[in-house]
Amino acid sequence: MELKRLSRNVLYQGRVIDLIIDEVQYPSGNTSVREIAHHPGGAVAVPMFQDGSVMFVSQLRYPLGEHLLELPAGKLSPGEDPRMCAARELEEETGWRAERWEKLTSIYTTPGFCDEVLHIYLATNLVESPAGHQRSEGEFSMSVKTMLLSEAIRLVEDGEIRDGKTICGLLLVGRRLTGAG
Amino acid sequence: MELKRLSRNVLYQGRVIDLIIDEVQYPSGNTSVREIAHHPGGAVAVPMFQDGSVMFVSQLRYPLGEHLLELPAGKLSPGEDPRMCAARELEEETGWRAERWEKLTSIYTTPGFCDEVLHIYLATNLVESPAGHQRSEGEFSMSVKTMLLSEAIRLVEDGEIRDGKTICGLLLVGRRLTGAG
Numbered sequence: 001m002e003l004k005r006l007s008r009n010v011l012y013q014g015r016v017i018d019l020i021i022d023e024v025q026y027p028s029g030n031t032s033v034r035e036i037a038h039h040p041g042g043a044v045a046v047p048m049f050q051d052g053s054v055m056f057v058s059q060l061r062y063p064l065g066e067h068l069l070e071l072p073a074g075k076l077s078p079g080e081d082p083r084m085c086a087a088r089e090l091e092e093e094t095g096w097r098a099e100r101w102e103k104l105t106s107i108y109t110t111p112g113f114c115d116e117v118l119h120i121y122l123a124t125n126l127v128e129s130p131a132g133h134q135r136s137e138g139e140f141s142m143s144v145k146t147m148l149l150s151e152a153i154r155l156v157e158d159g160e161i162r163d164g165k166t167i168c169g170l171l172l173v174g175r176r177l178t179g180a181g
Numbered sequence: 182m183e184l185k186r187l188s189r190n191v192l193y194q195g196r197v198i199d200l201i202i203d204e205v206q207y208p209s210g211n212t213s214v215r216e217i218a219h220h221p222g223g224a225v226a227v228p229m230f231q232d233g234s235v236m237f238v239s240q241l242r243y244p245l246g247e248h249l250l251e252l253p254a255g256k257l258s259p260g261e262d263p264r265m266c267a268a269r270e271l272e273e274e275t276g277w278r279a280e281r282w283e284k285l286t287s288i289y290t291t292p293g294f295c296d297e298v299l300h301i302y303l304a305t306n307l308v309e310s311p312a313g314h315q316r317s318e319g320e321f322s323m324s325v326k327t328m329l330l331s332e333a334i335r336l337v338e339d340g341e342i343r344d345g346k347t348i349c350g351l352l353l354v355g356r357r358l359t360g361a362g
Contacts, residue, residue: 002241002322012192012200014216016294019193019200024243026318035195036244037218037295060183061292062205063217068292105337107345109291111242111249113197114218116291117343137207141183156286157356162298164288164345171352175338 006031016075017114039116043086044073045123046169047098052177053146054170055126057093060141069145069155070163071170073118082106082119090123094144095133098123104172109164120169122176149174187212197256198295220297224267225254226304227350228279233358234327235351236307238274241322250326250336251344252351254299263287263300271304275325276314279304285353290345301350303357330355 004025012019018038025031047055054071061068074089076082083101091097102122109116135142147155153174155161161170185206193200199219206212228236237250255270257263264282272278285301316323328336334355336342342351 003243012202012216014202015214016216017218019218021193021195022243026321028318028321030318032319033196034243035193035197037198037200038244039291039294061289062184062203062215063219063294063296064289064292068289070292105340105348106343107348108242108245108249108343109345110220110295110297111245111251111344113220113244114291114295115244118345137209137211138213140207140209153356157353159286162287162289163292164290164299164349167286167288168345168348168352171349171356172338174356175334175352 002027035113037114037116039114040076040078041082041117041119042073042075043082043089044071044118044120044165044169045086045090045098046071046104046120046173047090047094047096047123047126048149048173049126052150053148054152055094055096056145056147056152056166057142058145059139067141068163069161069166071166073165083121086119086121086123091129092134093139093142095129095131096126097129099125099127104169107165107168118165120165120172122173149177183208216294218295220295221257221259222263222298222300223254223256224263224270225252225299225301225346225350226267226271226279227252227285227301227354228271228275228277228304228307229330229354230307233331234329235333236275236277237326237328237333237347238323239326240320248322249344250342250347252347254346264302267300267302267304272310273315274320274323276310276312277307278310280306280308285350288346288349299346301346301353303354330358
């Protein structure tokens with residue numbers, strides 16, 4: 001064992017994250033503290049139309065105090081399959097369904113202090129849901145925006161799209177479609 | 182104001198993150214809670230040699246209980262310039278310095294519950310530091326690994342490199358070098 005856990009304190013159990021404080025021991029015998037923001041994980045859709053345009057959601061991100069342009073995404077419910085989660089979040093946030101799903105990858109958003117993993121899917125063959133979107137009250141600031149993948153990648157390179165999962169999803173789809181690699 | 186803060190509780194102030202719990206009010210008048218993992222931000226280097234190979238660090242990530250391959254990176258010290266932080270972390274973690282630095286972008290790692298921003302730089306014209314690396318005790322598990330950018334991007338596409346900032350940095354450098362866009 002490389003890092004021995006001496007004690008664990010679950011300091012907070014919340015809506016999105018729990019905070020866990022561990023006391024750990026290094027191989028040298030010295031001790032230290034590790035903070036873990038425990039997150040249930042989530043799933044992300046890159047919803048793409050046949051004309052090469054991608055659907056985004058724009059919403060207020062409270063920790064930053066600004067609106068961000070992001071791919072549709074959300075937290076896993078207990079026991080939920082990540083692909084089903086991506087499909088659920090896509091429909092809830094945008095009112096669209098996808099008939100075709102391809103896994104792109106899974107990412108760790110910030111592994112130094114958090115165990116969050118996000119599963120990212122390319123979602124194509126999009127059809128409008130008769131029910132429309134079903135946003136929660138917490139998503140009151142959300143709106144849908146659509147733009148060409150090429151334009152979105154330009155916004156990534158210009159530093160205007162800054163959300164990590166969104167950058168990963170867009171650039172992976174960009175590589176897949178151009179056959180780069 | 183779209184989301185009104187009614188109260189703030191700084192629940193924990195830690196080594197890497199603080200946990201802040203706000204009570205907020207929606208435009209409807211209903212109230213809810215927002216959890217914020219406050220992080221000082223950080224900087225990331227994509228250290229690249231003239232032959233197209235990139236330097237990584239492999240280390241145990243305690244929240245995940247596994248070793249990850251990542252770009253050299255670390256937290257901003259109070260008042261520190263992000264480019265200086267990237268240079269400091271590169272030298273501390275790998276024992277190498279870069280004579281040329283180019284900003285790639287800044288990313289929000291997980292904006293739903295955290296305000297962390299990471300500033301990512303391409304670092305070239307690499308020279309070995311006479312002092313070698315200066316890892317902290319908490320970095321006892323760290324080692325340097327070098328591979329071609331093309332090979333690293335293949336590992337991203339195969340889902341073997343999973344760290345979000347590392348995927349963003351590699352794919353942005355890949356686009357820049359191939360003139361894609």
